[in-house]
Amino acid sequence: MLPLQIHLTLPPWIGDVADTNRRYHSDEERVGLAIELSRHNVERGGGGPFGAAVFNSHSGRLVAVGVNRVLPQSCSVAHAEMMTIMIAQQRLSRHRMNEDGGHYVLASSSQPCCQCYGATVWAGVDELLIGARAQDVEELTEFDEGPLPADWVGELQRRGIAVRRDILREQAREVLAAYGASGQPY
Ligand SMILES: Nc1ccnc(=O)[nH]1
Numbered sequence: 764m765l766p767l768q769i770h771l772t773l774p775p776w777i778g779d780v781a782d783t784n785r786r787y788h789s790d791e792e793r794v795g796l797a798i799e800l801s802r803h804n805v806e807r808g809g810g811g812p813f814g815a816a817v818f819n820s821h822s823g824r825l826v827a828v829g830v831n832r833v834l835p836q837s838c839s840v841a842h843a844e845m846m847t848i849m850i851a852q853q854r855l856s857r858h859r860m861n862e863d864g865g866h867y868v869l870a871s872s873s874q875p876c877c878q879c880y881g882a883t884v885w886a887g888v889d890e891l892l893i894g895a896r897a898q899d900v901e902e903l904t905e906f907d908e909g910p911l912p913a914d915w916v917g918e919l920q921r922r923g924i925a926v927r928r929d930i931l932r933e934q935a936r937e938v939l940a941a942y943g944a945s946g947q948p949y
Contacts, residue, residue, distance in 0.1 A: 771836055771846065776807055777828060781816070786823035793818055793870040794894045794930040796828070801843070801872040801938045804830040805945070811906065812942035813843035813872055817851040820866040820890065827851035834948065844871050844879035848886045859887035868892060872935050873900050874928070877909030883924065890925045894935030903939040905949045 780796075780803050787793045793816065800814025811831035819826055829846030833839060847869065852858055860867045870892040875883060883891060897908040912918050916926045 769838075771832065771838065771841055771849070773828070773830060773832070773846065773850070774804075774807065774809060774835075776803060777830070779803075781825060781828045783825055785825075787816075787818055787825065788823040790870075790892050790927055790930050793868060794872070794892050795934070796825075797843075797870045797872040797892075798894055798931055798935050798938060800828055800830050801935070802941075804843075805938060805942050805947075808947075809835045811843075811949075812904065812938045815843040815847040815869065815871045817847055817860070817888075818868045818870065820868045826860075826867065827854055840878065842876065842879050844869065844875050845882055848879075848882055848888075852886070857887070859885070861887040861889055866890075870930075872938065873897075874908065876907075877911050880911055880915060880919075883919070884922060888924055890927070891919060892930055893926070893928045894931050895939055896928065896932070899932070899936050899939055903936060904943045 796816050797814045801812050804810045805812045813831040816828045817826040827850040829843045831843045832841040866889045868890040869888045873895040874893050874897045900906050
């Protein structure tokens, strides 16, 4: 019998870090949560140093969060951004989140790799907020961000997705550096 389903989960401590009652209004609060998730994912062990969150931009409310689950779930697609997008879409019961006319923001502790960049194009995201740059990831860890189009920011903007970078970049770099120094695997 071949398997008929996949099962991806977030760690149980997620609820201690992400506050569903809080309103996250600024870019810094939004990327700040993604970085906090990445930090916990390193400190509590299990996954790579990456966190992400989707917000309803107007209300500031959290729709979903995610952390990197590649190693614990033996799943190369289980990046923080993919987990977050997939959980948000399940919660909204829509594959294109902003099809309801709402405005959705994906915040990521680090620049999306080529896989998550591709996923962002189809997810119905209106804004992408990024902490660390790909060059930070590759300088401080051994993760490979993969090939992106030369004008990847412009490609997103032409599809109506605004991109803002370097939000709390130093804080995001600290988590990457901690992972890089910890000797944990890739
Ligand atoms: N930007 C990222 C790179 C690698 N893994 C992730 O989960 N996220």
